[in-house]
Amino acid sequence: MGTTESSIVDAARGRPGLLLVTLLGGLLLVDLAAKLAGVSVGPLGGSLSTGRLGSNLWNGLVIGLVIGLAGIGLSMTYSILSFANFSHGDLVSVGAFTGWGVAFLVAGFGDIPIRTLLSVRDAGSATSGDIGAHILATPGAVLLGLVTAFVVTALIALALDRAFYKPMRDRDGISILIASIGAALIVRYLLQFAYGSDRRGVTASVEASNLAFDPLGLSVNAHQLTIVVAALGLMVAMHFMLQRTKLGTAMRAMADNKDLALVTGIPAERVVTATWIIGGGLAGASGYLYVLLRGTIQFDFGWLLLLLIFAAVILGGIGSVYGAIAGGLVIGIVFTTSTIWIPSDFNEAAAFAVMILMLLLRPEGLFGGVSTA
Template sequence: MSTVDVRGRVSDVTGQELVGAFLLLGIVVLVFDLIRQVVVGELSAGLLRSYLWSGIVDSLYIGLAAIGLSMTYSILRFANFSHGDLITTGAFSGWTVAYVIGGAGVAEFSSRILLRADGGAPPGALEMDVLANPLAIVLGLIASAVVTIAVALAIDRLIYRRLRDEGGIPLLIASVGVALALRYLIALFYTTDSRGVVGSAPEWEDPPLLPVEAIDLHEATLVFSAVALMLGVHLLLQYTKLGKSMRAMSDNKDLALITGIPTERVIFATWVIGAGLAGVAGYLIVLDRGTIMINLGWFLLLLIFAAVILGGIGSIYGALAGSLVIGITINLSLVWIPADMNEIAAFALMILVLIFRPDGLFSGVETA
């Protein structure tokens, strides 16, 4: 018997844990290297600060989207692969509204409603920035939420509701189909070309009380909107009857049913919040980056999943913390690897967490 035990133990160690230990060692080495680089001056404090700040900004839009993904997971009980394309839906619908309202008289309507699919007047000519066109930008933001919510509710009614009692796998597979359908439906109108739609960001020079020379106002809009929305979701979940019933249903759907909680209404609210935040995230990403493309949400989806898994799937506070870890990781990794490969760092981290803390980095912590 004892030989079997020993062999069992050895094969455990030579398996996953060895890979994990290797990755863990790598991270420790990198942390020491980071300290060394800062101490000897190879990496300036300013650059380090800008990496960290970009990490926080990235984590905010990842986090906005991760809340919805985590909620659909815990309340509707499936991994929604179409969540990324809800982000794309928000980006295109929101900016279309911003263009229709904001660019009147400068560019053709046909060009504006398809977001420069014809390569029409550049965003600079339309003065597409928050200072020159605040009304259009704000209305676009609202539209991104409203349209995405409507699309998500329609998809739920047409597809997911019919599969509600079939379990997580059929829903997951259906959501992959929905993702593709949604993306190429958008491409049908807007083409697959990546293009600039936002004017260069106005800056606020020498802001008081802050240790920076200038604030990028588009980035500031993203940060402000994201933090406000996250705070709103937190208050809703903790202090309203709807929020409590959402947490109750994510705890135990059967018990929610026999307690008299109207489960379909909770599911409705889940889509409204989750899809609304995803749509806004898509809109704000474009505001910050300046360009829009059809794969915007799809490319982000894996990072969002990584954040949700890192935080312990199903907990929105875990998802937000996971987003922060992912955001910082992909930006800090730029110290060593080129920007087009930095997602490797995020996924290496995810593998590590799945090996050692399969329930998520914060699984032991009270979150809900």
């Protein structure tokens, strides 16, 4: 006992920040328990239904999976190409627009002009309700859209690499980072040019799409379930690719040591190409799924999401694929549960506060030092 206590005291002396954060976290938990029990003691407590907490956690999980999925590609390009890719957020938008264009085309083919459908625009009298894109009403269209989002975004990512990043392969990370901001702007305003700048509804609302889980008082809708299933499926596929295939092993090898990979005979450019295809594809898929969650789309939503994606990747330990997923979940859950204590206008601030705390207390991140593994 004596040794345990003194080691705790030592740890507190050595890292007062950690102590403070632990105390604050404990306080929040006590407060949460008091709120759930409906007790209020001074400033603590209040009331909170388990249903609200449950749906906060569930929503956090769904958003977290989308952010984590997008973060995988960002972390991979960081570890294999050694630069922070600021055009990643706009790849997320590319996936959303191209994917939903095709989903609309399949769902609304016949009655509405093809151009309108492909541009994800409910022009004229047609509304998103008329097109009726919904996982329950038009599952084929929604799935085909997801595949399109992956494939087209992968190709765009590859094209950006060939046009901008490949010629700069030997430059330092800062130059390529600045180039990626330029690429981000080009992609964003091409999207605005092609699809317009207005924010619009995409998915139709379908009655009975809410599946209520009564014991928890939690309501789960079919689109959230689709996101969870699709995101987990892609993550598991990613895990097997990295751990069980020759290409995945080569990716981990390159992330470990590029020079050694070169003298080992690993064809670097082929691995880089695969990295863009997979990382870009996952970014596109996550953008497409994010629209399924929000129900609306606008040309710069990926850019706005990029900050949260960066927060997730840094929180998880930049360069680690598994860290990106874990970081995404933490950011997602903080994002939604923080509204228990603070107005929802500030929930992004809460997500970043958690990231900054992580950087202060554990700079290497959750999975720090473990590149892609």
